Amino acid sequence: MRKLLRDDITYEIGVDIGGTKVLIAIADDDGNIVFKEKVKTSPDVRKIIQVIDDCIQRMNIQPHTINGIGIGVPGMVNSKDGIVIDAPSLKWGNLKLKEIFSEHYRVPIAIKNDVNLAILGERYFGGNKSNNIFYIAIGTGVGSAIIANGQIIEGTNYLAGEIGYFLGKEDVVPGRINHSLEFGTFERKTSGTALTLKGKRLGYSSPELFLQYRNNNPEVGPLIYEFTLQLSIAIANVVSLLNPELVVIGGGVAESLDCIIDQIRAYVAKFTPVTTRIELSKLGGEAGALGGIACFLDYQNLKLEA
Amino acid sequence: MRKLLRDDITYEIGVDIGGTKVLIAIADDDGNIVFKEKVKTSPDVRKIIQVIDDCIQRMNIQPHTINGIGIGVPGMVNSKDGIVIDAPSLKWGNLKLKEIFSEHYRVPIAIKNDVNLAILGERYFGGNKSNNIFYIAIGTGVGSAIIANGQIIEGTNYLAGEIGYFLGKEDVVPGRINHSLEFGTFERKTSGTALTLKGKRLGYSSPELFLQYRNNNPEVGPLIYEFTLQLSIAIANVVSLLNPELVVIGGGVAESLDCIIDQIRAYVAKFTPVTTRIELSKLGGEAGALGGIACFLDYQNLKLEA
Numbered sequence: 079m080r081k082l083l084r085d086d087i088t089y090e091i092g093v094d095i096g097g098t099k100v101l102i103a104i105a106d107d108d109g110n111i112v113f114k115e116k117v118k119t120s121p122d123v124r125k126i127i128q129v130i131d132d133c134i135q136r137m138n139i140q141p142h143t144i145n146g147i148g149i150g151v152p153g154m155v156n157s158k159d160g161i162v163i164d165a166p167s168l169k170w171g172n173l174k175l176k177e178i179f180s181e182h183y184r185v186p187i188a189i190k191n192d193v194n195l196a197i198l199g200e201r202y203f204g205g206n207k208s209n210n211i212f213y214i215a216i217g218t219g220v221g222s223a224i225i226a227n228g229q230i231i232e233g234t235n236y237l238a239g240e241i242g243y244f245l246g247k248e249d250v251v252p253g254r255i256n257h258s259l260e261f262g263t264f265e266r267k268t269s270g271t272a273l274t275l276k277g278k279r280l281g282y283s284s285p286e287l288f289l290q291y292r293n294n295n296p297e298v299g300p301l302i303y304e305f306t307l308q309l310s311i312a313i314a315n316v317v318s319l320l321n322p323e324l325v326v327i328g329g330g331v332a333e334s335l336d337c338i339i340d341q342i343r344a345y346v347a348k349f350t351p352v353t354t355r356i357e358l359s360k361l362g363g364e365a366g367a368l369g370g371i372a373c374f375l376d377y378q379n380l381k382l383e384a
Numbered sequence: 385m386r387k388l389l390r391d392d393i394t395y396e397i398g399v400d401i402g403g404t405k406v407l408i409a410i411a412d413d414d415g416n417i418v419f420k421e422k423v424k425t426s427p428d429v430r431k432i433i434q435v436i437d438d439c440i441q442r443m444n445i446q447p448h449t450i451n452g453i454g455i456g457v458p459g460m461v462n463s464k465d466g467i468v469i470d471a472p473s474l475k476w477g478n479l480k481l482k483e484i485f486s487e488h489y490r491v492p493i494a495i496k497n498d499v500n501l502a503i504l505g506e507r508y509f510g511g512n513k514s515n516n517i518f519y520i521a522i523g524t525g526v527g528s529a530i531i532a533n534g535q536i537i538e539g540t541n542y543l544a545g546e547i548g549y550f551l552g553k554e555d556v557v558p559g560r561i562n563h564s565l566e567f568g569t570f571e572r573k574t575s576g577t578a579l580t581l582k583g584k585r586l587g588y589s590s591p592e593l594f595l596q597y598r599n600n601n602p603e604v605g606p607l608i609y610e611f612t613l614q615l616s617i618a619i620a621n622v623v624s625l626l627n628p629e630l631v632v633i634g635g636g637v638a639e640s641l642d643c644i645i646d647q648i649r650a651y652v653a654k655f656t657p658v659t660t661r662i663e664l665s666k667l668g669g670e671a672g673a674l675g676g677i678a679c680f681l682d683y684q685n686l687k688l689e690a
Contacts, residue, residue, distance in 0.1 A: 224624070224625075227535050229535075230599075232533075234627055234628060237627040238532075238625065238626050238627040243624040244624060246552035246553050246554065247613065250613060308553065311552065313552050315551065315621065318546045321539020321540055321543040
């Protein structure tokens with residue numbers, strides 16, 4: 079997507095770094111997205127910078143017109159200092175990413191966990207300008223992010239939002255509790271990976287499971303019921319705890335969930351008297367990159383430290 | 385408790401309003417508690433003010449030396465405007481408490497939910513000066529409060545912390561889910577009221593249950609196991625979500641929990657890889673009134689709006 083650019087305006091760049099691909103989005107100060115592209119890359123930071131440089135050049139954007147670059151990383155990120163503490167899928171550990179980007183670009187750089195970046199995208203571009211949002215991302219894994227009092231809640235060690243480790247009493251049997259750091263109990267029930275595994279036994283992919291459910295295939299009923307129930311219990315508990323104005327369900331799996339979103343809403347309303355609004359993400363996989371842009375457009379509202 | 389007062393110092397007053405009693409504490413600017421008293425009263429605001437006036441006079445404190453009065457109310461409180469939205473045990477609804485107190489005292493007044501006030505007390509007087517604390521109060525009911533990013537998280541309708549409504553999959557059977565607004569599913573498992581009810585069948589009060597457990601009475605084992613497990617699951621889920629530096633367990637029941645606190649710590653460490661510190665409150669039932677004082681001593685650190 080390209081638009082004609084004017085010389086007197088400035089730009090914000092959002093970069094969502096994944097295991098094998100990088101999504102780059104560029105907006106003008108009015109929040110109009112003027113560029114968006116997904117590029118295959120490697121975890122080599124130099125190569126990622128090269129890809130971003132290439133996009134900037136193709137858009138004919140002068141370096142001095144860039145207001146800031148917001149970058150999302152799938153892992154544990156010290157957003158204050160811009161250090162990636164641990165990002166297993168990229169094999170990054172204790173990487174001073176902000177420093178590397180700052181040396182190259184000499185513009186404000188914000189580095190955040192990708193789900194924390196996505197909630198900023200949902201807030202600014204998803205039409206959800208609330209100061210109290212809970213965002214749950216269901217993709218390969220399950221993650222979440224919290225905006226409360228208009229701020230991202232990152233926790234004392236930048237680990238807040240690890241909803242994948244939620245568990246219930248039924249999980250307290252040997253071997254079923256979060257025994258590895260890689261996969262949590264809740265994640266093993268509700269992630270895309272979990273759905274793929276469970277669907278395989280019935281011969282369906284994860285999106286096909288929901289398609290079959292929509293078509294009233296009784297074979298997938300129990301599986302979808304269990305998924306819906308577990309997700310609703312987790313959301314209800316978060317709603318009781320945080321009283322968010324809005325819950326946004328995002329991530330790749332969310333694109334299949336319009337057939338059960340009303341059931342989720344009904345369950346949550348039954349499970350907690352604390353009311354909320356529950357929506358499926360309209361931004362899908364682009365929330366992160368758009369959040370990188372939002373870092374610099376939504377700066378004042380969000381009291382960001384970047 | 386009384387100390388000699390000096391004329392050149394100023395005072396903070398904390399008031400924790402309960403259904404039948406009011407706890408009043410007064411501190412000087414160094415945080416020394418110079419007065420503390422629990423007084424029987426009625427939900428009549430005029431009478432509560434009279435009781436506070438009486439304490440101030442007995443301490444010979446001049447009105448102009450009062451820096452502020454922090455007041456805790458058991459219910460839903462709009463702390464920004466100082467309005468008690470709903471406090472069932474006091475039969476208060478939509479009561480402009482701050483306005484009433486401000487007219488009488490003409491000093492800064494802070495009105496908060498009692499559990500939110502208690503977490504401030506724990507933070508300032510409990511030796512827990514963290515910016516990321518989760519506080520769970522187990523008394524007649526079960527409530528909780530959150531400090532994240534150094535701020536109290538109150539939620540979009542001042543309902544955050546309603547952990548009493550937590551539920552698990554085992555609760556999703558007809559009639560067992562939060563069917564009334566008064567008692568939540570988790571609360572019916574872990575509150576003092578729940579323990580009293582369950583203990584009655586065995587002929588023990590709630591504190592006696594823990595005493596019997598300490599004495600290895602096998603009769604109470606399953607009940608205490610269930611209590612410990614449910615509490616640990618709830619705490620572990622909150623720790624995964626919020627990554628608090630510290631979890632404080634307070635309220636009346638907490639005074640009996642030193643015999644299971646190590647088990648709770650062990651469970652939580654097993655249930656989530658997100659680490660935290662779990663402590664029993666040292667302040668007991670005084671946390672709320674002390675929090676009222678902390679409102680004005682801890683003002684800058686906590687970025688309070690009062």
